[in-house]
Every structure is written in C-alpha cells, then in structure tokens.
Amino acid sequence: MENNKAYEDLFLVQKRSKKIFIFIQVLSVFLLLNFWKIQVLDHKKYWEKSEANRTRKIVLLAQRGLIKDRGGTILADNKASFKVSIIRENCEDYDKSCRKISRLLMIEEDVLKERIKRYESFPVFKPIVIKENLSFEEVAVIEARKLEFPELFLQAEPKRFYPFGNLAAHALGYIQELSGEEIKNGLYKQRRLGDLIGKTGVEKVYESTLVGTDGESLEIVDSMGRSKGEIAKREPEKGQNIILTLDYALQEKAEEVLEGREGAVVMMDPQTGEILALASYPTFDPNKFIDRFTPEEWLDLINSSEFPLENRTVRGQYAPGSIFKLVIDLGALELGLVDEETVFTCKGEIEIYNEPFKCWIEKGHGEMNLIQGIRNSCNIYHYQVAKKMGIDEISRYAKMLGFGARTGIDLPGEKAGLVPNPQWKREVRKERWQPGETISVGIGQGPLMVTPLQVALYTSIIANRGRKVTPHLLNSQSLAGKRLFSEKDAVDIELSTFETVIQGMWEVVNKGGTGWAANVKGFDICGKTGSTQLVSTEKDKEKKVEEEEEEEEAKTHSWFTGFAPRDNPKIVVTVIIEYGGMGGATAAPIARKLFNSYRRKYD
Amino acid sequence: MIDRNLLRNTDWILIGILLLNSILGVAFIYSTSHYLPGNYYVKQIFWMVFSMIALFLFLCVDYSTLVTYSFYLYLVLIGVLGGILIFGTPIAGAKSWFKFPFFNVQPSEIAKIMIILLLANVFAKFRKNYLSMGKGLLSVSIIAVPAFLVALQPDLGTALSYIPILLGALFLAGLNKKTIIGILICGLLLGIFGWNIGLKDYQKKRLTALISPSQDPxxxxxxxxxxxxxxxxxxFLGKGFRKGTQSQLRFLPARHTDFVFSVxxxxxxxxxxxxxLLSYSFLIWRLFQSIGHARDRTGVYIIFMVAIMIAFQFxxxxxxxxxxxxxxxxxxxxxSYGGSSLLTxxxxxxxxxxxxxxxxxxx
Known part of the structure; x- marks a missing residue:
C-alpha cells in the first residue's frame, strides 16, 4: 500500500454513488407509474387490442333457398364458389398493394381501384370483394402467397346458379350485390357489404324466405394469421326452399314458341290463379348478374332496344284491341242493352258522331247477331254496342274484369295499365272527352292499356263465370307459402251472360272464327283474337309518323287469349306478339301449340 | 487459498437474490419458448451453472490482482474484438459471436468486465475532488476503442451500453460544470454525426417509431x-403463466430475449x-450498499460500475x-435468454x- 493509512478516505465517492442510487430509484418509480398507466388505466384498450390480435371472426355464408317448379325441378340452385376480398387496413402501402394484386389476380389496376373506391366510405377493416368465381389455380396461388398478401381474404361462398340459364328468367329474377346505398338506407339490416340479394322477380319478393342466416366462426390465430383452432361457432342456417306454380315443361315450351320474337305468354290455372308459365321475350341469363364485375353483356342488356330485362307479362302495357270486345259484350248483355239476338249490319264502314269508322274487312261482314259478332270480331257490330253503353259503363265493366288495377301477382314492379274515362281525361290530359273515343275504346283502342297478365286474369274470370282469383307464382303447398292468395269477390255478372259470351268465344276457335288457328281437336278451346292498331289517339299519331313507311301489318300487335276446356276450364293461355300482325295469324297458332302441350301433359 | 475469513465475509444474500432472479428468468424463458425447438430454457440453466462456477473461480483471485493485470486483459479483449470482425461468422447479420459446437459466446458482453477493471485501475489512485482532463480523455478512449469495434459488428446497442459505465466512473471522479458542458457538447456532436453518417435506416426508424408507434403498426x-x-x-393480475396470448401466439417479438419482461x-x-421490480431494486440496493464495504477506492469504483452496469441495463x-x-x-x-449476458x-x-x-x- 502506497499510503500510510490502512483505509482510504472514501467519503466523497460514497456520497456521489448515493446520488446515483437515488437517481436510479426515482427512475424506477417513474417506470412503475408508466406500468400502472399501461396495465391498469389503459388496460381495457390494450386488452381489446390483444383480443383483436388473437381472434378472427369468419362469416360462414348461408345457402340461399332453392327455387323449384311445381314438379320439383330445381330452377335456382347453389354451387360452391370462391371469392377474394381486400382488407385495406392490412395494406402496407395501398398503391403498391393494388399493383401487386392486379398482377396476381390479373385484374386491371384501374378496374380494381374503381371497384374499391365504390366502398371508400366503409371502415378500412371491412373486406371488399375484388374477385369471385376464382378458378382452382387462383385459389391455390392466393393460398400459397398468403403471407405476402395479408390484405387478401379468401372465402368460400355458395353461389346462385340457374341450371337452365334464361328459363323463366323474368319470373325468377336475379340476384346482385347489395349496393352501398341499400345498406345505408337500412332496408337490409342483417346484410353486409358484398352480400347478394334478390333484385327482381321471385328472388326479390321472397328474399326474406330464401335468404338464410349466416353463421359465424371465431378462431384463434397467431401472428402469421395461422388458425390455432376454433373457440366458437354458429352454423349457418340455409334459407328455405320455395316451390313455384310454374311448370318446367310448359315454361320451356312458352319460351320456345316466343323465340326470335318480342312478346309474352301467360299460362294460368283459372280456378286457382296458379301461373304455369310466364314468359317474356327477348330474355336474359340471370347467371350473368351474379358476377360482381359488370360484364359487357350486362351493358348490352340494359341498352338493348328490345328491353330484354323488362318483364313484358306484368310490365308491358299494350292496347288490348279486339280481345277487349268481350268486356262491352258482357256489360251490354248484363245491362240489357243488347241480347243474343240483337242484329247489326256491317258494310265495312260506318259513320258515328260524324266520324267514319272502319271494320277490318273492307267489304264488311253483313248481318249478324252478338255471337257472330264475337266470332268475326266485327268492329262495326261492337262500335254500336259501345255507343249504346257509353264510356262510363265501359270503364266500370273493364275495371270489374280486372283492368286498370294490378292483379296482385307476387312479382315486383307490376304495372296497372289504364282504363280511360272522361274524368281521367279531364284530370290527366286536361281535355274534354270526345264521343268518338268511346267507340275506339269499345274495340280496345284509344288510351286503353292492359298488361298480358291482366288479359289472362280477365280470361280466367270469364272462364270461371265470374269468380276472380289472384294470379300467383308461389305454390300454396310450398312450406314458405303460408301467404294466402285471397279470392276476391265474385264479379257481379249473371251466369247466362257469361255463357252467351263463351259461346261466342267457342265459335271464334271452333266454328271458323278469327281464332280458328288455335283449334285443338277434342279440347274445347274458347278464345278471342286481337290486333291492335296504333292509330286512334293523337299521341299515337306521333308514333305513326315514325312508322309510316312500315307496312300496316307490321304495326299491329298480335293478341290471342283463351281458355279450355269450355266446361270446367283448366287452363288459360294469353299470347301477345309485338308487331306480329293479325291476332288470328300469329298469336292464335302459338296459343294452339301451348294448349296442345298442356293437353299432352295434363289431360 | 480461500480462508475461513473470506467465506465468512461472502455476501450470501447477494448470491441468493442473484440465483432467485436467474431462476425466475429461466421460468419466463420457458413460458415464451417451450413450443419452439432449441430448448432455450435448458441452455439457460446450463449457462447458469457454468456462470456460477465462473463466479466462484473469480472469487479465488484477489480483485487487486485482477486490477493490476487489467491492462493486459484489456489488450486481449481488443485483440478478440478485432479478431471477431475478421474471422467471426455473422449471426443475424452481425459478427458478434464466437461460434462453439453447442453455444456461442458474445465477447462484447464480457468486455464490460475488462472495461470495469481497467477503469478501476485508472481511478484507483485518483484523489482529486474533480476529474482532470487527462484522466477524462484516458477513460473516454478506454471505452471508445471497444465501443467502436463493437459498433462495427454492427451491434450499436451493446456499444452504447458501455456509456453508462463510463459516465458513472466520471461522475464518481467528480464532474464540475465545465466538464458537464463539455460532455454534453461532445454528446450532441456525436449524436448529429451519428444520425447523418453512422445510423442505418432501420435504426433511424426505431427512433422515429418511439414518437408515434401506431403510425406504422x-x-x-x-x-x-x-x-x-x-x-x-x-x-392488474395478468393472464396466468403460459397463458399470455401475445407471447404464446407469437405476436410479441424477441419474447425470450429483449422483450421477456413484456411477458x-x-x-x-x-x-x-x-x-x-422489487427484487431487482433489492439487488441494486444491495450492490450500492456494498460500496460502503469496500476497503479502497478501487473497490468502490468496481462495485459502483457493476451496479451501474446492471441498473442501467435493467x-x-x-x-x-x-x-x-x-x-x-x-x-x-x-x-433475457443469452449466456454471455448472464455470464457477464x-x-x-x-x-x-x-x-x-x-x-x-x-x-
């Protein structure tokens, strides 16, 4: 030892070391306070974050209920399909991510961004579907590169599939992705972004029955997103199946006979209101709507001048033409203005209220009674019936027989048509009713507008001799079909009145009348043809200018409506062919094929 | 060699708290890595046993002898740190380890002991009330050389962990206002220099991440x-042993090493x-309290620097x-799992x- 003292004077260094010790203690207390804040004060926040870290909620999509025809043939089915969504929250760099995804999934970057942009306002953790109907290769690629793309979320979903393509497309409708607005306006509370819902047809009307309840699975995941097992699960509940009144074979036939034309067919059981076939042509393939990316065909469909999306059976409004003549015949008979033996003479032309009116045959039909008037569909005869009746009675009977009001069928967007009267003209057109218009309306022209389904209903009222039913697509035997199609009050017309008119209708088809082409041997068909001329009102005159160059034939819509058999009627067939020419020439032979098909199957 | 007096004067309480903390450490290493291959907790037990043997061997030699030869030990250290830069195999991108068949040794950890011994030697005969320029520069360079070599590995964290030891020693030697200002200016210059030249991008990001961690989760x-x-x-009460979802499901990074306390x-x-925290505080208190039992300035410096080393890392x-x-x-x-750190x-x-x-x- 250098110094003499045994022990050094260490007072100063020891004092300094104590200062440091105090400093360390202060720091420790400061740290402890920080831990207190994180663990006790902010515990809830961090607990939630750790739960969010470790659990993943997976929606197990429920299958939509099937839609079957009356014989059990599946018209709307489900098939397995994969879709991939993006969770923006998980993107490290949104633009880079989009670029990489566009390469991975072969989607153009602009299309992808546009797609995501539509849902911009939704929370970033919500998955947005970017591609569906993935091929197995695509599924494999996404699965394999899961770690590289934490923002992608792969999901299996049962997908709607219409095995017969465009068969009954208008009746079935189609499903499409729920739009952002539809979610926000709260109509579909249980549904989520990207869910598919029925947009029209039966799919829409019975949405709540068809749609199931989605299940949910809560999984534990590790930091790499690998599942470590399920902790809770609620199985999805499949939507209920529904059975329709449609008959697959008749529907197929109805579409077959319409092919290449524009028109509609309604086949209905007059006693129950069950619709056996509901065809509108041109048509579309509802399978195409399920894709979330709008294909070009979709644009073609919307922009087509032939309106293939329009369901002509309930939304097409046409002048009824001669098929309306039965309305005034029924009314006039019932009111006692005419009877079976009332005779008028047709010379091919007549002047009423100082206006010339023509029959459809230039040389005229000659002398005839009411039944012959129906058989020949004579205009001159009916002008005089209409004149006797007056517009108020005509419109009253038209409404009684189902015109001017929705039939109440279980389809969305049904049109009501139009039954004009002086009051309507005053209020809507701000014009006075012209007496000549009564004459036009009497033969189904003028502002009168009807839908093919209304014509079918009207035919069934006649077939039932006054009993009115509600046309419907849902089979009452269907489990979901607890909805009752109430029978409305019977029409206030005598049975004998009906029998007279039905005799006329029978002769139309079976005794060389205008509808002879609809004749099916041994199947007592009663019917009525119609050919609408687009000439009588001023509004139609504008149309006429455009169509002047076309032939007269081409401008008429061709109608046929009828029922069979005459006693105890089983089937109503209504056909309209747009620009089809005379009813007897075009619509009647088509109706014949349909009656034939029905008879082969059911009679 | 060890007489009875020495045994009687051994601080068994300190050894006890040392063992207690090590065993708790093994338990947490087990909790965080039992599902991983590598048997980390077994290795840690092995290191504990090895370190305990090293500890008792170290007691046999009088510390004054160690201090006497501290300069040679320091030279060996510099040689090793230089050699590792040339011959070392990088593990996780850093040449910090010497690889042995069953374990790796990190000389930059053990370097702390050599540094403490040499600094104790430097200040052993320093009797002035305040630090002199000469001693100050000498001690800075004693730290600077190994710190520079370690930073080159690159292992900035360990290099920086030498600084509290140096600052502690300087503080003990006595700092007047002029020196404090000098150190602050040096530190600032070094910081600016380091930010612009020395720091890698990931290191800069770590610093900015401190300010807003959630911006870039x-x-x-x-x-x-x-x-x-x-x-x-x-x-308040925890999720229970081996039930921490953050660590068990691997959301927590480096959970058996740097982030073991999060577990x-x-x-x-x-x-x-x-x-x-209490048990560490007790350990640290016991160390500081031991300063009063040192017979000379060398002893005071040694105990103080060891206490600083442990306390500041903690x-x-x-x-x-x-x-x-x-x-x-x-x-x-x-x-934390790691033999060299434990041994040190x-x-x-x-x-x-x-x-x-x-x-x-x-x-």
Missing part, C-alpha cells in the same frame, strides 16, 4: 406496439411487474419495452463479492 412501431399490448392486456407484464400483470430495457426508449437491443440482465452479470457480481469479502486489509 407493421413497421418499426410494431414491436413497441405489440409489447405495449402484451403488457397492457395483462392488466412478465402479460402473464403476471401489474402485481408481477411490481414484484420483479432500466433501459424496461423503458424500451414500454416505448420510452428506442429498441436498442439491450437485454434484461438475468432474465455473474462475473460482475463476482467482482462485487470479491471486493466485499476482502474488505479487511491484510496489513
């Missing part, structure tokens, strides 16, 4: 955020944090895991015990 802020989630979700927070809650590690300090790769002494702590404690048991001069 999957980048630099991820570690801090996940660590805070682990600690915060533990709440304490998650699995044993605030209660666990307080208890472990504090910085805890600040790091709750986002108050950049993620600098500083392990929690005795808790044991050797440091051995030095303290050595000084304490030889407090009565043999005159």
């Amino acid at each position: 999957l980048g630099s802020g991820y570690h801090i955020l996940q660590s805070k989630i682990a600690i915060g979700s533990g709440g 304490v927070g998650e699995e044993f809650g605030f209660i666990g944090v307080v208890l472990i 504090l910085i590690n805890l600040m790091m895991i709750i986002g108050l300090f950049p993620i600098a790769g500083i392990p929690l002494p005795l808790f 702590t044991y050797l440091g404690i051995a030095l303290v015990l050595n000084v304490k048991m030889r407090r009565f001069a043999n005159i």
Whole structure:
C-alpha cells in the first residue's frame, strides 16, 4: 500500500454513488407509474387490442333457398364458389398493394381501384370483394402467397346458379350485390357489404324466405394469421326452399314458341290463379348478374332496344284491341242493352258522331247477331254496342274484369295499365272527352292499356263465370307459402251472360272464327283474337309518323287469349306478339301449340 | 487459498437474490419458448451453472490482482474484438459471436468486465475532488476503442451500453460544470454525426417509431406496439403463466430475449411487474450498499460500475419495452435468454463479492 493509512478516505465517492442510487430509484418509480398507466388505466384498450390480435371472426355464408317448379325441378340452385376480398387496413402501402394484386389476380389496376373506391366510405377493416368465381389455380396461388398478401381474404361462398340459364328468367329474377346505398338506407339490416340479394322477380319478393342466416366462426390465430383452432361457432342456417306454380315443361315450351320474337305468354290455372308459365321475350341469363364485375353483356342488356330485362307479362302495357270486345259484350248483355239476338249490319264502314269508322274487312261482314259478332270480331257490330253503353259503363265493366288495377301477382314492379274515362281525361290530359273515343275504346283502342297478365286474369274470370282469383307464382303447398292468395269477390255478372259470351268465344276457335288457328281437336278451346292498331289517339299519331313507311301489318300487335276446356276450364293461355300482325295469324297458332302441350301433359 | 475469513465475509444474500432472479428468468424463458425447438430454457440453466462456477473461480483471485493485470486483459479483449470482425461468422447479420459446437459466446458482453477493471485501475489512485482532463480523455478512449469495434459488428446497442459505465466512473471522479458542458457538447456532436453518417435506416426508424408507434403498426412501431399490448392486456393480475396470448401466439417479438419482461407484464400483470421490480431494486440496493464495504477506492469504483452496469441495463430495457426508449437491443440482465449476458452479470457480481469479502486489509 502506497499510503500510510490502512483505509482510504472514501467519503466523497460514497456520497456521489448515493446520488446515483437515488437517481436510479426515482427512475424506477417513474417506470412503475408508466406500468400502472399501461396495465391498469389503459388496460381495457390494450386488452381489446390483444383480443383483436388473437381472434378472427369468419362469416360462414348461408345457402340461399332453392327455387323449384311445381314438379320439383330445381330452377335456382347453389354451387360452391370462391371469392377474394381486400382488407385495406392490412395494406402496407395501398398503391403498391393494388399493383401487386392486379398482377396476381390479373385484374386491371384501374378496374380494381374503381371497384374499391365504390366502398371508400366503409371502415378500412371491412373486406371488399375484388374477385369471385376464382378458378382452382387462383385459389391455390392466393393460398400459397398468403403471407405476402395479408390484405387478401379468401372465402368460400355458395353461389346462385340457374341450371337452365334464361328459363323463366323474368319470373325468377336475379340476384346482385347489395349496393352501398341499400345498406345505408337500412332496408337490409342483417346484410353486409358484398352480400347478394334478390333484385327482381321471385328472388326479390321472397328474399326474406330464401335468404338464410349466416353463421359465424371465431378462431384463434397467431401472428402469421395461422388458425390455432376454433373457440366458437354458429352454423349457418340455409334459407328455405320455395316451390313455384310454374311448370318446367310448359315454361320451356312458352319460351320456345316466343323465340326470335318480342312478346309474352301467360299460362294460368283459372280456378286457382296458379301461373304455369310466364314468359317474356327477348330474355336474359340471370347467371350473368351474379358476377360482381359488370360484364359487357350486362351493358348490352340494359341498352338493348328490345328491353330484354323488362318483364313484358306484368310490365308491358299494350292496347288490348279486339280481345277487349268481350268486356262491352258482357256489360251490354248484363245491362240489357243488347241480347243474343240483337242484329247489326256491317258494310265495312260506318259513320258515328260524324266520324267514319272502319271494320277490318273492307267489304264488311253483313248481318249478324252478338255471337257472330264475337266470332268475326266485327268492329262495326261492337262500335254500336259501345255507343249504346257509353264510356262510363265501359270503364266500370273493364275495371270489374280486372283492368286498370294490378292483379296482385307476387312479382315486383307490376304495372296497372289504364282504363280511360272522361274524368281521367279531364284530370290527366286536361281535355274534354270526345264521343268518338268511346267507340275506339269499345274495340280496345284509344288510351286503353292492359298488361298480358291482366288479359289472362280477365280470361280466367270469364272462364270461371265470374269468380276472380289472384294470379300467383308461389305454390300454396310450398312450406314458405303460408301467404294466402285471397279470392276476391265474385264479379257481379249473371251466369247466362257469361255463357252467351263463351259461346261466342267457342265459335271464334271452333266454328271458323278469327281464332280458328288455335283449334285443338277434342279440347274445347274458347278464345278471342286481337290486333291492335296504333292509330286512334293523337299521341299515337306521333308514333305513326315514325312508322309510316312500315307496312300496316307490321304495326299491329298480335293478341290471342283463351281458355279450355269450355266446361270446367283448366287452363288459360294469353299470347301477345309485338308487331306480329293479325291476332288470328300469329298469336292464335302459338296459343294452339301451348294448349296442345298442356293437353299432352295434363289431360 | 480461500480462508475461513473470506467465506465468512461472502455476501450470501447477494448470491441468493442473484440465483432467485436467474431462476425466475429461466421460468419466463420457458413460458415464451417451450413450443419452439432449441430448448432455450435448458441452455439457460446450463449457462447458469457454468456462470456460477465462473463466479466462484473469480472469487479465488484477489480483485487487486485482477486490477493490476487489467491492462493486459484489456489488450486481449481488443485483440478478440478485432479478431471477431475478421474471422467471426455473422449471426443475424452481425459478427458478434464466437461460434462453439453447442453455444456461442458474445465477447462484447464480457468486455464490460475488462472495461470495469481497467477503469478501476485508472481511478484507483485518483484523489482529486474533480476529474482532470487527462484522466477524462484516458477513460473516454478506454471505452471508445471497444465501443467502436463493437459498433462495427454492427451491434450499436451493446456499444452504447458501455456509456453508462463510463459516465458513472466520471461522475464518481467528480464532474464540475465545465466538464458537464463539455460532455454534453461532445454528446450532441456525436449524436448529429451519428444520425447523418453512422445510423442505418432501420435504426433511424426505431427512433422515429418511439414518437408515434401506431403510425406504422407493421413497421418499426410494431414491436413497441405489440409489447405495449402484451403488457397492457395483462392488466392488474395478468393472464396466468403460459397463458399470455401475445407471447404464446407469437405476436410479441424477441419474447425470450429483449422483450421477456413484456411477458412478465402479460402473464403476471401489474402485481408481477411490481414484484420483479422489487427484487431487482433489492439487488441494486444491495450492490450500492456494498460500496460502503469496500476497503479502497478501487473497490468502490468496481462495485459502483457493476451496479451501474446492471441498473442501467435493467432500466433501459424496461423503458424500451414500454416505448420510452428506442429498441436498442439491450437485454434484461438475468432474465433475457443469452449466456454471455448472464455470464457477464455473474462475473460482475463476482467482482462485487470479491471486493466485499476482502474488505479487511491484510496489513
């Protein structure tokens, strides 16, 4: 030892070391306070974050209920399909991510961004579907590169599939992705972004029955997103199946006979209101709507001048033409203005209220009674019936027989048509009713507008001799079909009145009348043809200018409506062919094929 | 060689608390890595046993002898640190380890012991009230050489962990206002220089992540955020041993090494944090209290620097895991998995015990 003292004077260094010790203690207390804040004060926040870290909620999509025809043939089915969504929250760099995804999934970057942009306002953790109907290769690629793309979320979903393509497309409708607005306006509370819902047809009307309840699975995941097992699960509940009144074979036939034309067919059981076939042509393939990316065909469909999306059976409004003549015949008979033996003479032309009116045959039909008037569909005869009746009675009977009001069928967007009267003209057109218009309306022209389904209903009222039913697509035997199609009050017309008119209708088809082409041997068909001329009102005159160059034939819509058999009627067939020419020439032979098909199957 | 007096003067309480903390550490290493291959907790037990043997061997040699030869030990250290840069195999991108068949040794950890011994030597005969320019520059360069070599590995965290030891020694020697200002200016210049030239991008990101960890949750802020989630979700009582979802499901990074204390927070809650903090505080208190039992200035410096070494690693590690300090790769002494760190702590404690048991001069 250098110094003499045994022990050094260490007072100063020891004092300094104590200062440091105090400093360390202060720091420790400061740290402890920080831990207190994180663990006790902010515990809830961090607990939630750790739960969010470790659990993943997976929606197990429920299958939509099937839609079957009356014989059990599946018209709307489900098939397995994969879709991939993006969770923006998980993107490290949104633009880079989009670029990489566009390469991975072969989607153009602009299309992808546009797609995501539509849902911009939704929370970033919500998955947005970017591609569906993935091929197995695509599924494999996404699965394999899961770690590289934490923002992608792969999901299996049962997908709607219409095995017969465009068969009954208008009746079935189609499903499409729920739009952002539809979610926000709260109509579909249980549904989520990207869910598919029925947009029209039966799919829409019975949405709540068809749609199931989605299940949910809560999984534990590790930091790499690998599942470590399920902790809770609620199985999805499949939507209920529904059975329709449609008959697959008749529907197929109805579409077959319409092919290449524009028109509609309604086949209905007059006693129950069950619709056996509901065809509108041109048509579309509802399978195409399920894709979330709008294909070009979709644009073609919307922009087509032939309106293939329009369901002509309930939304097409046409002048009824001669098929309306039965309305005034029924009314006039019932009111006692005419009877079976009332005779008028047709010379091919007549002047009423100082206006010339023509029959459809230039040389005229000659002398005839009411039944012959129906058989020949004579205009001159009916002008005089209409004149006797007056517009108020005509419109009253038209409404009684189902015109001017929705039939109440279980389809969305049904049109009501139009039954004009002086009051309507005053209020809507701000014009006075012209007496000549009564004459036009009497033969189904003028502002009168009807839908093919209304014509079918009207035919069934006649077939039932006054009993009115509600046309419907849902089979009452269907489990979901607890909805009752109430029978409305019977029409206030005598049975004998009906029998007279039905005799006329029978002769139309079976005794060389205008509808002879609809004749099916041994199947007592009663019917009525119609050919609408687009000439009588001023509004139609504008149309006429455009169509002047076309032939007269081409401008008429061709109608046929009828029922069979005459006693105890089983089937109503209504056909309209747009620009089809005379009813007897075009619509009647088509109706014949349909009656034939029905008879082969059911009679 | 060890007489009865020495045995009687051994601080068994210090050894006890040392063992207790090491065993708790093994338990947490087990909790965080039992599902991983590599048997980390077994290896840690092996290192514990090895370190304990090293500790007792270290007690046999009088610390004054160690201090006498400290300069040669230091030269060997510089040689080793230089050699590792040339011959070392990089592990995880850094040439920090010497590879042996069953274990790796990190000389930059053990370097702390050599540095403490040499600094003690430098200040052994320093009797002035305030630090002189010469001693100051000498001690700075004693730290600077190994720190520079370690920073080249690159292992900035360990290099920076030498600084509290140096500052502690300087403080003990006595700092007047002029010196403090000088150190601050030097530090500032070094900081600016380092930010612009020395720091790698990931290191800069770690610093900026401190300010707003949630801005970039999957980048630099991820570690801090996940660590805070682990600690915060533990709440007051914790989720239970081996039941911490953040660590068991691997959301927490480096959970058996640098972030092992986050697991304490998650699995044993605030209660666990307080208890472990108390046991560390007791260890640190015991070390500082030992200063009074040193027979000479050398002993005081040794004990003080060991205490500083352990205390600051402890504090910085805890600040790091709750986002108050950049993620600098500083392990929690005795808790974090890693043999070299454990051995260094044991050797440091051995030095303290050595000084304490030889407090009565043999005159």
